[in-house]
Amino acid sequence: MIIRKILNPNTILAVDEDKKEYVFFGKGIGYSRKIGQAVDDEEINRVFIPVDNRQIQEYLRLFDSIPAVYFDITQQIIKKAEKLLNTKLNTSLFFTLSDHLNFSIERHKNGLNILNRVFWEIKNYYPIEFSVGEYALKLLKKELGQILPQEEAANVAFHIINAQTIASSTSKGLEYAKLVGGISDIVKYELKMDFDREDVHYQRFITHLKFFVERYYEGKMITENDSSLFEQIAQLYPKALTVAFNVKDYIEIINDNKVTKEEVAYLTVHINRLMSNKKLNNR
Incomplete structure (x- = not known):
């Protein structure tokens, strides 16, 4: 491997004998190096193999526009995430998360903080990934002196979720979380009530929604021949x-599957319980 470009002190672009490009990560790997020198395998912590030439050019443009400190912060975040999750994350996370952090800080400096509509769901469904997000906020404060809102922890967690190698299960879980959040928003809107998300009754309701959504997506919805329960x-x-x-x-507008009458009945019971407890607490 021969160095083609030094991207920052910890990252280099190298090329093999077949002219295939690679991005190598390693602490100090680019320090005091020159283009044309060979790469020592012992210095490499992570290798990124571009899918195609277009992709490598897109990522290289990121390096030209993002301060090196963000890449260093991202490496620390990835290391923390892989340790806590006990898994290797998709290497493209290094680029996408660095770009995200840079953009987030720019927005924050301009007073633009974007609402994360699935903050609560990510925080509760992906506690490990969310803790990595909180770790990221601490790093940004320590390294850059920037204090971002806690919602940004969920944004970082979202990147971690997407980068996990077992993509099917994590993406499915995120899909479930989004539907739970959408249902919760509808219930609050229809009832004209604002619920404390830390309240035990609200959390019980969310737990029911989680099981309901799982049954819905897995085709295991409750069905009964007797309609008397629904009528009652x-x-x-x-x-x-x-x-x-x-x-x-x-649900049926955004998905293909129908919701059974029995599931509607059980959902009704839980919505009514939520309404009743809210009224009792307001007395």
């Missing part, structure tokens, strides 16, 4: 039933 619940909790049907409509 419809008479007892008409307001909650209306909300439940709005949730049903929402």
Whole structure:
């Protein structure tokens, strides 16, 4: 391997005898080096193999526009994440997260902090990844003196989730989390109520939603031949039933599968319980 370009003190672009380009990471690997020198394998901590020439050019443009400190911070974040998750993350995370952190700091300096609509879901469904996000915020404060809102921890966690090698399970979990968040938003909007997300009753409701969403996506929804339960619940909790049907409509608009009448009934019960506890707490 021969050095083609020194990107920063810890990162170099190298080329093999077949002219295939690689990005190598290693502490101090680019320090006091010159183009044309050979790469020592013992100095390499991580290798990024570009999928195609277009991709490597896109990533190289990032290096030209992002201060080196962000790459150093990102390396520390990835190291922390891989240790806590006990897995290797997709190497492209080094580039995408560095770019994200740089952009986040620029936005923050300009007073632009974007709302993360699945903050609570990521925080509770992916606690390890979220803790890495919090670690990232501490690093940014320590290295750059910038204090970002806690929501940014969820944004970093999102990148960690996407970079995990077992992509199918993590992407599925994130899809579940988004649907739970969407249902929760509809319930709050329809009831004209604002819920404390740390409240035990709200968390119980979210737990029900998590199991419901799992059943929905896995095709294991509750079904019964007897409609008496649904009819009884419809008479007892008409307001909650209306909300439940709005949730049903929402789910079926964004997905192909139908929601069974029995699931609507159980959802109605949990919505009514949430309403009742909210009213009791407000007395």
